[in-house]
Amino acid sequence: MWGKEHSKTTKDKISAKHLNKHISKEHRKNISNTSKSKEIHVGKDNPMYGKTGKDCPNWKGGSSKEPYCFEFTDDLKDYIKERDGYTCQNPFCKGNCGILCVHHIDYNKKNCFKENLLTIGNSCNSQANFNRKWWKAVYKEV
Template identity: 35%
Template structure:
């Protein structure tokens, strides 16, 4: 028997159907599917074989609308990416007004000297293939560490101005630059001290 079209009758029909299949009345009561059987059912309903593949669940979609709607903090407000506010924001954040601006250095291209240093991996090797901010090793993040210019001057490729960072930390240090310049300069003094001591030990061997 199919569900009645009338909403009230449909609701009652669903309740009665649920009661008729609850507890000992359920044909699967007291039975358990084997893991092999479960895997078989899962495989038969995976991907394109699933009846809802590529479709939106209308019930879930409606519930999400109701859940977000007026409760959303931006409900009825115009976002910064829309209307007249967007051009004004762009003007306020342009050039010297941008918090990450330092003498236009962010627009400087990388030099051939830096590209050579990055390729030969000497900075990453010196830093033990470890991010000098969060401490994660290169092998942990499954990608090469970035080489960061401490003073944000891309033309300054002196070893003491270059430091290894993971991609996440490299993005984070693009704000509050004065703080990070001071932080990494202090860090470099420790690195250089440790590196010089290790070189001295090797020379004695």
């Protein structure tokens, strides 16, 4: 039911089921003690505080960006979108292509040179996954 709300009739049914349901004092105390024993680690009290990169137990040898190059950051993507005027660069786009994303013209995700990147919409990007040779030629002309 995440993000949804029960109807009025459902709420009434749930309420009716719980009317004569009583929790014993012992059970309430158990619930209270359990809640109190769960520590909340915030900031420097958190055992994971300051453990980033190689110090982090989840470190996988720097593979977080794979298969993309490390230069392919949000800053680079924002720069490309700004350079392209926040518009889809697909010449055949009808203007309703959805969320803008940054596309690699040569389909090599390790090639993050600005000349190899352009802004296209999500649906145009999906189309570009078929007949790649043709799309590569089209986007090189843009």
